[in-house]
Amino acid sequence: MMEIRVLRYFLAIIKEGGITQAANSLHLTQPTISRQIKELEEELGKQLFIRHKKGQIELTQEGLLLQNRAEEIIAMVDKTENDFRYLTDIIEGDVYIGGAESHIFRHIAIIAKQLQEKYPNVRYHLSSGNAEDITSLLDKGLLDFALIVHPRQLPHYHYQKLPSQDIWGVILPTTDPLAQKDSITLEDIQHLPLILSRQALTKTQSDNQLVNWLGDLNQLNIITTFNLSYNALFMVEEGLGYLIGFDQLTYNPNLTFRPLEPLLTSDHYLVWKKDKVFSAAAQLFLEKLQG
Template sequence: MEIRVLRYFLMVAREENITKAAELLHITQPTLSRQLMQLEEELGKKLFQRTNHSIRLTEDGMLLRRRAQEIVQLADKTEMEFKTGEEELSGSIAIGSGEANSVQEFAEIIGRFQKKYPQVQYDLYTANADDIKERLDKGILDIGLLTEPVDIGKYNFLRLKGKEKWGILARRDSELAQKSAVRPQDLMDVPVFLAQRPLVRNELEGWFGEYYDQIHVAGTYNLINNVAVMVENKIGVAFCFQLQNRFDNLKYIPLSPEVETGAVIVWKKAQTMNRTMRQFINFMREYQEKERHTL
């Protein structure tokens, strides 16, 4: 498979129309159709369901789209690394992060690095820790900001000083919203949404203690925005970090006893790094060292 053909495939998958995709790719429609048929022959799979008016992905086509997106992203990233100039630091750093207050601390580090090296760009990707680790392992991401508990045995890391405080996201008109803190027994008759990550769920299971088997789990989630809509619609409450309130009808209530977790910046061990990445990691280490000396 050629990268060029995968780009053609992704454009058609996005537009669901060969004529429009060909125009955007600046090639003829017969050429594009021939490339797609050759790709199907090469893989031995039918990738598209064709009709008179549109073209849609088959199940095999949807699998290839996921893989093609990863391959093209990695190819673009590799090309950018080789284009990085030797005189002035440039290029891009691919960063994965969850939704956490620790992003603010990480942004301060990036902001100082940007002042020193203004030509460097930052490609941001938001996901949970498991997704970020998978992309780190594949080389799609350079660095990840992960909230604990998390297994970081395969990575080098820097620990951030901030802590994430867990609590409940509930509607402002609910009984829970009137409390200053939520105890395990307060949630016995309330549907709750838990984080998808097993390590986090184990942490919360420890907080519930003897009450864990009695709670009603309404579902799980990986990012806060979607589950916040569920909370607004009275489907349940959600365990989450204390974040800046972006939802007018919702309120964060801390847990009692308190549950805090840390955050780490990680990157793969023994990976071959370009000049930009080496400089950034050295800068982070120096920044943390200065911070320790000022305390």
């Protein structure tokens, strides 16, 4: 049976770039690490590393698969240990929150700041990603809460609506002629190069406001898709296309935002699993949110 200790050795080899380096970082001998990895490979019946000259290593396909699984397992073990470590009368510990890039996170920050004044030993760990990535982490127990747009798609979760909305629009260079308009219609951008979230393109029209607004995607000139908007904004700045996304995603003085017409907004919700047993810190955060 795989041991957590050996999985940590395995990940250390990947992080340090070799068995010798991992042994040094873990203050163990190289033969000890090598023996443990050999036994792990024998247990799995798969080769995890390709050994090259001068101690260099390369992950096999099976090694890559185990890396993904091991990282999830170790993260879950560490989170569980932290949750139990802080089961005391003194409220302290960790709160794990994930969500897409949005100014709605400011509401999370306000609550965290209010709690910090009374509970300075509560720490927050933020993860950014699209709804699919974030809800996957939520399902695996690696997050306490997720900030998403469509709670009706998540029947196994509790949720609470947050008090503000995101506005959909186009992010474009300030020098672009369309920047002179107060709002952007579909006709304005129908034949222009567009930069869109992959999540927006994979959702069905029944549960996606943006797809409903855009209509037939096959009639659009989509030149770039993205997961998170930060890197995509460089494409906009260089004049490659027009990014359709939420307001307040950029503070770049060379870029500006114009809302869609007709106006399109999205509510945001904080969701959590119905069977979730919270740490004291996470429970405190939820009570403050609901209060």
